[in-house]
Amino acid sequence: MDKAIFRTRELTKIYRSGDVEVRALNGVDITLYEGEMTVLLGPSGSGKSTFLNIVGGLDTPTSGSVHFGDEELTAYSERQLTRYRRDHVGFVFQFYNLIPSLTAWENVALVTEVARDPMSPDEALGMVDLGDRMTHFPAQMSGGEQQRVAIARAIAKRPEVLLCDEPTGALDSKTGILVLEALAKINDELGTTTAVITHNAAIQAIAHRVVSFIDGKIAQIKTNETRIRPSEVVW
Ligand SMILES: Nc1ncnc2c1ncn2[C@@H]1O[C@H](COP(=O)(O)OP(=O)(O)OP(=O)(O)O)[C@@H](O)[C@H]1O
Numbered sequence: 001m002d003k004a005i006f007r008t009r010e011l012t013k014i015y016r017s018g019d020v021e022v023r024a025l026n027g028v029d030i031t032l033y034e035g036e037m038t039v040l041l042g043p044s045g046s047g048k049s050t051f052l053n054i055v056g057g058l059d060t061p062t063s064g065s066v067h068f069g070d071e072e073l074t075a076y077s078e079r080q081l082t083r084y085r086r087d088h089v090g091f092v093f094q095f096y097n098l099i100p101s102l103t104a105w106e107n108v109a110l111v112t113e114v115a116r117d118p119m120s121p122d123e124a125l126g127m128v129d130l131g132d133r134m135t136h137f138p139a140q141m142s143g144g145e146q147q148r149v150a151i152a153r154a155i156a157k158r159p160e161v162l163l164c165d166e167p168t169g170a171l172d173s174k175t176g177i178l179v180l181e182a183l184a185k186i187n188d189e190l191g192t193t194t195a196v197i198t199h200n201a202a203i204q205a206i207a208h209r210v211v212s213f214i215d216g217k218i219a220q221i222k223t224n225e226t227r228i229r230p231s232e233v234v235w
Contacts, residue, residue, distance in 0.1 A: 004032070005034045006030075006055050006066060007030075007031045007067040008054075008055070008067075009064055011027070011054065011061050011065070011066060012216075013054065013061050024216055025047045025061065025064075026047075026216035027064070028216070030221070032195065033193070034191075034193055037195075037208050038194070038195045038207055038211055039196050039198060039207035041198065041211070041212045042212055042213030042214055043214065047216040052163050055163070055195075057073060068088070086114075088160050090162045090192075091154060091162075093164075093165050093166070096149065098138040098146055099138075100138050101137070104130060104141070105122070108125060108152050115157035115158075116157070118156050119155075121134070123156075127152060127185065128149070128185075128186075129148070129178070129182065130149060143171050144174075144175025147170075148178065151183065155192065160192065161193045161194070162192045162193070162194045162195075164183065168180065168200065169199070178230075183196065202233050203233060206228060206229070207227065209223050
């Protein structure tokens with residue numbers, strides 16, 4: 001039986017500036033399951049990043065709840081959210097945010113030094129197929145390679161969940177596919193629950209389920225009966 005990892009109920013986020021009110025999320029009810037790979041689709045401004053940031057503990061909703069297993073994240077203090085992020089969540093963003101003066105290995109080691117039960121930087125970089133680039137600096141690597149270092153950094157602490165906001169947004173199709181292959185491998189081999197925001201609808205076929213956002217609401221949830229490998233994605 002599938003075990004829920006996240007449950008949101010009536011999740012709502014309202015931004016106000018002056019008289020203007022933006023409902024970034026407008027009553028989102030969804031359950032994400034352990035080990036699942038989900039792709040989040042939707043037009044610009046539909047609430048995808050807001051949703052990911054709230055379940056990742058980077059942001060808090062205006063109303064509604066989020067449970068992570070039996071824990072209610074929306075009842076957490078700032079300090080508890082910080083611990084939650086540190087212990088349970090890996091983030092990958094469109095831009096890689098690597099430290100330019102450190103090698104790939106050192107960028108990953110920064111995280112493994114403070115994690116509870118980390119894998120070694122060698123193992124994490126091996127997972128993303130960069131075993132031969134460990135001593136390279138970010139400026140010596142392609143965008144796709146830098147993104148894979150960022151993924152190695154995110155997974156080295158063995159998080160239960162990996163949240164990716166447009167991880168291929170800055171990449172061409174060839175390097176983007178290598179990044180997606182790294183994410184699929186991590187999901188398969190480590191069982192890391194993975195959510196990937198993308199504007200690229202072609203990517204949706206690699207997911208177990210596809211969640212479509214429109215105007216701060218979930219418009220559709222689709223289960224892929226058959227999935228394709230990232231190498232089969234055409235964009
Ligand atoms: N800090 C903020 N202050 C005010 N409005 C915000 C803020 N963050 C997001 N919004 C608004 O909330 C809505 C949802 O934004 P969000 O970034 O979640 O959408 P998105 O689907 O991720 O878009 P994109 O695909 O362009 O990244 C948008 O209308 C956005 O302008």
